[in-house]
Amino acid sequence: MRCGISVTIKDIARILDISHTTVSRALNDSPLISPATKKKVAETAKMLNYVPNYSARSLVQNKSFNIGLFFTTIGDSTSADFFYQTVHGVSSVIEKSYNLVINGLDHFEDFDWVDSRRFDGVILVSQSDRDDEFVYLLRERRIPLVVLNRKLPIDSIVNIVSDDRGGAKAAVNHLIANGHREVALIGGVPGFHATFERREGYFEALMENELTIKKSLMEDGDFTMESGRVAMTKLLEVQVPPSSVFAMNDEMAIGAMKAILSAGYSIPDDFSVVGFDDSRFSSYFSPALTSVRRSIEDVASRGATSLMEIIEGNVELTGLTSVETKLISRQSVRDLR
Amino acid sequence: MRCGISVTIKDIARILDISHTTVSRALNDSPLISPATKKKVAETAKMLNYVPNYSARSLVQNKSFNIGLFFTTIGDSTSADFFYQTVHGVSSVIEKSYNLVINGLDHFEDFDWVDSRRFDGVILVSQSDRDDEFVYLLRERRIPLVVLNRKLPIDSIVNIVSDDRGGAKAAVNHLIANGHREVALIGGVPGFHATFERREGYFEALMENELTIKKSLMEDGDFTMESGRVAMTKLLEVQVPPSSVFAMNDEMAIGAMKAILSAGYSIPDDFSVVGFDDSRFSSYFSPALTSVRRSIEDVASRGATSLMEIIEGNVELTGLTSVETKLISRQSVRDLR
DNA sequence: CTGAAAGCGCTAACAG
DNA sequence: CTGTTAGCGCTTTCAG
Numbered sequence: 239m240r241c242g243i244s245v246t247i248k249d250i251a252r253i254l255d256i257s258h259t260t261v262s263r264a265l266n267d268s269p270l271i272s273p274a275t276k277k278k279v280a281e282t283a284k285m286l287n288y289v290p291n292y293s294a295r296s297l298v299q300n301k302s303f304n305i306g307l308f309f310t311t312i313g314d315s316t317s318a319d320f321f322y323q324t325v326h327g328v329s330s331v332i333e334k335s336y337n338l339v340i341n342g343l344d345h346f347e348d349f350d351w352v353d354s355r356r357f358d359g360v361i362l363v364s365q366s367d368r369d370d371e372f373v374y375l376l377r378e379r380r381i382p383l384v385v386l387n388r389k390l391p392i393d394s395i396v397n398i399v400s401d402d403r404g405g406a407k408a409a410v411n412h413l414i415a416n417g418h419r420e421v422a423l424i425g426g427v428p429g430f431h432a433t434f435e436r437r438e439g440y441f442e443a444l445m446e447n448e449l450t451i452k453k454s455l456m457e458d459g460d461f462t463m464e465s466g467r468v469a470m471t472k473l474l475e476v477q478v479p480p481s482s483v484f485a486m487n488d489e490m491a492i493g494a495m496k497a498i499l500s501a502g503y504s505i506p507d508d509f510s511v512v513g514f515d516d517s518r519f520s521s522y523f524s525p526a527l528t529s530v531r532r533s534i535e536d537v538a539s540r541g542a543t544s545l546m547e548i549i550e551g552n553v554e555l556t557g558l559t560s561v562e563t564k565l566i567s568r569q570s571v572r573d574l575r
Numbered sequence: 576m577r578c579g580i581s582v583t584i585k586d587i588a589r590i591l592d593i594s595h596t597t598v599s600r601a602l603n604d605s606p607l608i609s610p611a612t613k614k615k616v617a618e619t620a621k622m623l624n625y626v627p628n629y630s631a632r633s634l635v636q637n638k639s640f641n642i643g644l645f646f647t648t649i650g651d652s653t654s655a656d657f658f659y660q661t662v663h664g665v666s667s668v669i670e671k672s673y674n675l676v677i678n679g680l681d682h683f684e685d686f687d688w689v690d691s692r693r694f695d696g697v698i699l700v701s702q703s704d705r706d707d708e709f710v711y712l713l714r715e716r717r718i719p720l721v722v723l724n725r726k727l728p729i730d731s732i733v734n735i736v737s738d739d740r741g742g743a744k745a746a747v748n749h750l751i752a753n754g755h756r757e758v759a760l761i762g763g764v765p766g767f768h769a770t771f772e773r774r775e776g777y778f779e780a781l782m783e784n785e786l787t788i789k790k791s792l793m794e795d796g797d798f799t800m801e802s803g804r805v806a807m808t809k810l811l812e813v814q815v816p817p818s819s820v821f822a823m824n825d826e827m828a829i830g831a832m833k834a835i836l837s838a839g840y841s842i843p844d845d846f847s848v849v850g851f852d853d854s855r856f857s858s859y860f861s862p863a864l865t866s867v868r869r870s871i872e873d874v875a876s877r878g879a880t881s882l883m884e885i886i887e888g889n890v891e892l893t894g895l896t897s898v899e900t901k902l903i904s905r906q907s908v909r910d911l912r
Numbered sequence: 913c914t915g916a917a918a919g920c921g922c923t924a925a926c927a928g
Numbered sequence: 929c930t931g932t933t934a935g936c937g938c939t940t941t942c943a944g
Contacts, residue, residue: 244692246921257931262923272929289690293633294921298936302630304674312666318659318855325658325677326649334683337641337693339674340662346671353626355581356674463859489856496859518655519826522800522833524861583937594915599939609913631937635920 245286253282265290296355304337305545306357308372310365312342315427315461317489319517320534324363324386327538331546343372354381359545361538364388365430382548384541388431389558396544398559400532402432405563406439406484409512409530412565413482414447417574418510422455422480424469424490430461436486436514455480459490466493474501481574482510488517488529495523495570506572516566525569532563582623590619602627633692641674642882643694645709647702649679652764652798654826656854657871661700661723664875668883680709691718696882698875701725702767719885721878725768726895733881735896737869739769739851742900743776743821746849746867749902750819751784754911755847759792759817761806761827767798773823773851792817796827803830811838818911819847825854825866832860832907843909853903862906869900 247265251258256275264271264279265288271279282288296302307328309316325340332338336358349372352360359382362369366388373390376383384396413421423440426433444451454476459465466485473480474497485491491513498509505511505525513520516531540559548555584602588595593612601608601616602625608616619625633639644665646653662677669675673695686709689697696719699706703725710727713720721733750758760777763770781788791813796802803822810817811834822828828850835846842848842862850857853868877896885892 244690244921248921258921259923259932260930262921263930266923270929275929287687289687289692291634291692291921293630293639293692294936295923296630296936297628297634297921297938298923300936304676312663318655321662322649322655322658325662329649329677329679329682334688337674337676338678339641340666340677341675342666345666350624350626351671353581355626355628355630463856467859492856492859496861499861519800519829519856522804522829524833524836581937585937595937596916596939597914599937600914603939607913612913628937631920632939633920634922634937635939637920 244291245283245288246291247288249286250279250282250288253286254278300355302356302358303335304339304357305332305542306352306360307338307340308360308362309340309342310363310369311344312340313344315365315430317461317487317515317517319515323534324538327535328361328542331539331542333546343369349375352376352379352381354379357381359383359549361386361541361545363538365427365432367431368429382545384545384548386537386541389435393558394556396541396548396555396557396559398537398541398544398561400534400537400561401563402435402532403439403442405514405530405532405565406436406486407443408439408563408565409484409514409528410440410443411447412528412567413484413510413512413571414443414449416510416571418480418482419449420452420455420478420480420482421449422473422483423457424466424473424483424485424494425456425458426461426486426490428458433486440484459486459493461487461489463489463493463496466490467497468493470494470497471501474498474503480509482512482571484512484514486514488513488515488520488527491520491527491529492523495527506570510571512571521568523570528568528570529566530563531566533561537561581628582620582625583628584625586623587616587619587625590623591615637692639693639695640672641676641694642669642879643676643678643689643697645678645680645697645699647679647700647706648681649677650681652702652767654798654824654852654854656852660871661875664872665698665879668876668879670883680706686712689713689716689718691716694718696720696886698723698878698882700875702764702769704768705766719882721882721885723874723878726772730895731893733878733885733892733894733896735874735878735881735898737871737874737898738900739772739869740776740779742851742867742869742902743773743823744780745776745900745902746821746851746865747777747780748784749865749904750821750847750849750908751780751786753847753908755817755819756786757789757792757815757817757819758786759810759820760794761803761810761820761822761831762793762795763798763823763827765795770823777821796823796830798824798826800826800830800833803827804834805830807831807834808838811835811840817846819849819908821849821851823851825850825852825857825864828857828864828866829860832864843907847908849908858905860907865905865907866903867900868903870898874898
């Protein structure tokens with residue numbers, strides 16, 4: 239067999255002197271075919287190194303064998319750890335007959351090309367409600383969809399999120415329980431769902447403890463380390479500086495720690511810091527960062543599993559699943575009591 | 576137009592009462608078609624929301640419109656930062672008519688399904704020469720290939736690497752120049768190309784400075800933070816402990832720093848540390864980590880560009896490109912002179 | 913410049 | 929259990 243030239247079903251049929259239909263059925267393990275024929279076919283296919291032509295199969299079955307994994311952005315506001323864990327979680331579940339196709343929504347102006355014949359299903363890792371447009375488009379085009387990371391206003395779609403609000407609340411409560419009365423907040427990208435939810439959690443914790451919410455103690459970041467550093471630098475210059483800060487992700491927490499240490503203060507003696515995500519490196523910092531753990535991989539693999547069920551089982555699944563978060567206490571918080 | 580039902584070229588042809596051939600040519604901007612017809616066709620296509628069926632096009636053109644991005648593993652030994660930057664670099668270059676399909680080689684036992692009709696081209700991010708088998712397979716199947724990150728024994732393939740050896744040498748030379756005579760080494764996964772090259776760089780630096788290579792000062796890691804911590808813990812217990820350590824990536828360097836600080840020592844006063852990769856967070860550590868910068872994104876985007884040229888231009892490209900590395904000096908090295 | 917006809921490789925409906 | 933026939937939507941000869 240020459241290389242580069244592909245073997246087709248017809249080739250096998252010709253060799254065995256049977257019809258190509260029989261070969262096709264045999265290869266697909268159809269119950270209509272006798273074991274003997276199946277065996278013969280399997281052997282010659284193996285011998286000839288037959289590989290099915292997915293394009294042809296796609297055409298006739300109206301299936302692309304592509305699963306789309308879409309991120310709001312593959313830019314700075316998606317942290318490397320988050321991205322990696324998501325891809326890992328999804329790819330561990332997707333079956334090998336499917337291609338895992340990765341895209342960032344911000345790469346494109348239009349989505350004409352996102353069509354039901356190009357994607358059998360889509361997993362959208364959504365950060366902002368600007369993605370809603372994309373969600374509607376997919377629904378309109380009847381593309382099976384699972385949305386991760388952001389709670390949708392509609393419940394007719396499989397939607398898996400982590401309990402951002404509860405996690406943030408736990409983080410702030412932890413600081414308050416340790417005697418902190420002035421808890422600053424470093425926020426994420428305005429408009430991102432996680433930013434909103436975690437801020438709500440921050441508010442709830444303060445209010446339930448009858449502490450006042452101070453605008454001067456809230457700074458916006460964009461989920462990058464540098465933005466955390468900048469935000470903290472500002473917070474250090476406030477009239478009545480806080481004794482502690484909750485950063486909406488670990489990267490910003492790290493930036494904040496940098497700012498604190500650079501200014502000559504110490505952690506946790508002068509300032510306590512809590513992050514969010516429990517990134518792999520947070521326990522390696524000095525001091526080790528107290529953070530809120532959420533299993534992104536878990537969210538991702540659950541989402542992928544649901545999507546596979548929808549596609550393969552041809553069923554309708556819907557509903558919101560919230561994955562728990564958990565405060566991991568380390569050395570970056572001082573007990574003031 | 577009902578949703579879910581797709582518009583085809585024939586539909587357009589029927590409406591305009593011209594042949595589907597003409598429509599096809601018009602949509603593909605063939606010079607054979609008059610501007611007037613083109614305009615008419617474009618308008619109705621737009622109106623009907625026509626989207627080409629890639630499966631059909633694939634079948635007849637023998638093209639899949641898939642670009643494969645393969646990693647040795649999407650497991651622990653591929654750091655999140657490395658993974659993220661690679662995907663980012665590649666995806667910024669790939670044209671939107673192509674799908675970027677991501678895979679980890681360790682997911683599969685066989686590669687029968689990797690075939691020229693499923694991938695128009697492949698970018699392999701290779702860490703180990705165990706991937707050679709895969710390289711040969713792709714060549715045998717005539718799939719355009721670009722290999723990143725690892726130098727291949729053959730030069731008939733586009734091969735883009737960073738100068739790992741030179742970078743490592745620069746790192747160790749830097750320590751030596753600062754008066755360190757005992758430089759320990761924390762290695763990566765045995766068998767990985769980067770591990771080998773960086774060790775060679777370490778040897779070269781020591782030898783050129785007429786320092787002895789001590790087995791007791793070399794520990795294996797696996798590129799994870801935890802392995803760095805474990806390795807450094809061992810190095811701290813050596814009879815004559817080193818004054819400095821070069822870790823083959825930043826993650827292990829961070830683990831090493833953790834071990835040093837946990838043991839009650841200080842950096843750089845007691846021990847100096849140098850890493851490799853210049854990960855985004857290395858400047859945020861305390862002390863900020865001196866590291867070797869290599870632009871993974873650059874390697875990735877160059878690779879993707881070459882691959883697109885090969886595929887679109889239908890040309891043969893070959894040869895090794897080595898992307899420079901650069902030592903970034905920060906605060907984790909003490910000057911002993 | 914346009915159209916008619918063929919065919920990519922596969923699966924599926926129908927007929928034995 | 930097997931074979932015949934048709935057709936998925938597109939591009940590409942070849943013939944006007």
